[in-house]
Amino acid sequence: MSEADDFLKVAHAARAAATELAPLPRAAKDAALRAIADALVRRAAEIVEGNAADVAAAREAGTAEAMIDRLRLDEKRVAAIADAVRQVADLPDPVGEVVRGSTLPNGLELRQVRVPLGVVGMIYEGRPNVTVDAAALCLKSGNAALLRGSSSAHGSNTVLVAIMQEALAGTEVPAGAVQLVPGVTRESVTHLMRARGLVDVLIPRGGASLINSVVEGALVPVIETGVGNCHVYVDADADLDLALEILVNAKVQRPSVCNAAETLLVHAGVAGEFLPAALARLAKEGVTVHADDRVAGYAAEAGAAESVVPATEEDFGKEYLSLDIAAAVVDSLEDAVAHIRRYGSAHTESIVTRSQRAARRFVALVDSAAVAVNASTRFTDGGEFGFGAEIGISTQKLHARGPMGLAELTSTKWIYTGEGHLRTATGTVIPPTGR
């Protein structure tokens, strides 16, 4: 069989499983999730063994140790993955939630109720725990998961999916509800992107190039996630001590994640007071500042000449994910907003200000998934927002924007119930009921 045939086989299996899974009550789904968690712990040795082959291949390919560490699974990490599945089981079921409801003037009872999307495709890089996390979130929300992980973790993912399927076989959830896309070629990604009618939504998780190639190549609906060129704007009315703490937290607390700050904008009115202290502190924290001319002018005074480099136009559009930050001075809040519109990725932008008016204007004018006032950008996160879990952070405007939890993995269905309601040109008519 060709890879295309193999793909169609698993996609059809996922579609069939989704139909069976959708109407199952919470108890059936939670029992299945707990069966998966138990199986992962019980069979941890198999998982570690399957993972060892991926690790060996990565080492042979000269992969950096930091990357290899992200790939590696041991029994403790497997236990943590299983715990995360149990936490998903503990979350409320989004399916069946009545989103809106009313009795219409004609007596029809109208309800808008959450239902599963169907088959959720995921394309992701990096760590094999995502395979289990994504499967658990999809199952809890009543969706079948069609997973395409990184080729470097294919051995681990194969074992993990086999164990999940075998665990499901003893539950009410069909085993076919978790599927790994066969093969590790680029074509296997293409099959997934083009599977119109078989995949209800495709969620790419990873770097900008992965996400762009999916958005451009996909024929199925896509939710863009996670590219974050987040800005911290220090307003003319900022508490500058607070601004410095927020800037440093947003940049250095965890530089490798999408809600870390990548650009600093400083109002000209406070640049002279703020930037010498800020550049000195960033230097101390090991941050390289890609500075426009006005920022660079304070480097000597800050004693930070070595950590300040001239910014190129491109630098302002970058998601560094490292101890680098672009920085510019702006003449007004409006100029800060214009800069963000031009270079930003519409993820999260923070304003530091004591001015109620400035906060209000910044919130109104910035068109991003999240806007923070006097808070670090690092709080844009499903866990922090109280969702209990997160499948990604949407930076698009349709369907879901910002952190996506279980509710964002659902659609809705309208249900209306009458007693023979007919629509006429002049209004509703209800015939006398018969027999």
Place this chain on the structure above:
Amino acid sequence: MSEADDFLKVAHAARAAATELAPLPRAAKDAALRAIADALVRRAAEIVEGNAADVAAAREAGTAEAMIDRLRLDEKRVAAIADAVRQVADLPDPVGEVVRGSTLPNGLELRQVRVPLGVVGMIYEGRPNVTVDAAALCLKSGNAALLRGSSSAHGSNTVLVAIMQEALAGTEVPAGAVQLVPGVTRESVTHLMRARGLVDVLIPRGGASLINSVVEGALVPVIETGVGNCHVYVDADADLDLALEILVNAKVQRPSVCNAAETLLVHAGVAGEFLPAALARLAKEGVTVHADDRVAGYAAEAGAAESVVPATEEDFGKEYLSLDIAAAVVDSLEDAVAHIRRYGSAHTESIVTRSQRAARRFVALVDSAAVAVNASTRFTDGGEFGFGAEIGISTQKLHARGPMGLAELTSTKWIYTGEGHLRTATGTVIPPTGR
């Protein structure tokens, strides 16, 4: 200038206008809508004159009189269009609505607030009133409208958009917020479909072939609308008199709309009692029944031999939009659901039953935008649902499903406000505020 340049010019103008329009309060938007309504009434003669050229061209092209009537505008119709704009002004503003909100355990105040999508592209066929309706709904929800109507109405649309733009020029809403895509070639549609970064969502309204070509060719996000192969399922426990009234209402009250019934499914247990009466009544109503063998077996008994024709496989997938209906006998509710899954368009399906259990199962198993119980399919409509207006009926699962009102033309933005909240590995830290 080329048509592509012309398109980019209006698309950029729409984008710029959207940025200005988004933060405007309701009062400014309502005043602009009322200015548009006044201008339409005041300049009705110009509109009728512009429309006359379209009507003359249609007549010359041999267009059917019914189509020409749909195209024609007179002063009374213009007044009705203006009234519809005033009704949109009277609706609540969806922008700024707090969808969810809470104070997080760390004290951050979190709000999810409705915001405009930005630039809404519309591709539509048929009547010129859609040009004004769509513009009004977009403006009310804070969006710029980029409109591509039927080439047969291009003269009318040009006058209508010019009048709307001139009316806006005297208001706070930028005149560029309503734009007509230049040109009437197929390429002008392609420009709109490919305008990634300039168009936030594209809504095609029209027949299945228009919608399919947009879904397949678009690089911008699309919301599929309105293809309706709606089913009426007469359950074994149906009140058969009621079932007949619902069937007839769903089929004949307005056959040309997407929520009209196109397929009848009858449980085998009541086929012998229901179908003779149903076929006789449908014949009387002028409906041609495309029947499977089991339905056709009752044609003679019903005295309806002339109005019953054999159904092809294709007939069950058709949206007739005429006095035609496909009909089949099914052996169970589950078979009815399977038939709907196979042939349906996931718009609206109705079950007629006295059984609570059957109603519950049908609602749970049918995966459509709307499911009706003991009610005509004709109620799936933004007006009937109390939305006050409708831009289309989505048959997709992402973003919006079913009738789309003003709220469905918005996205959301997360706003969180703190007093210097920083995220650390162990929890939130708030530094003592300075100065």
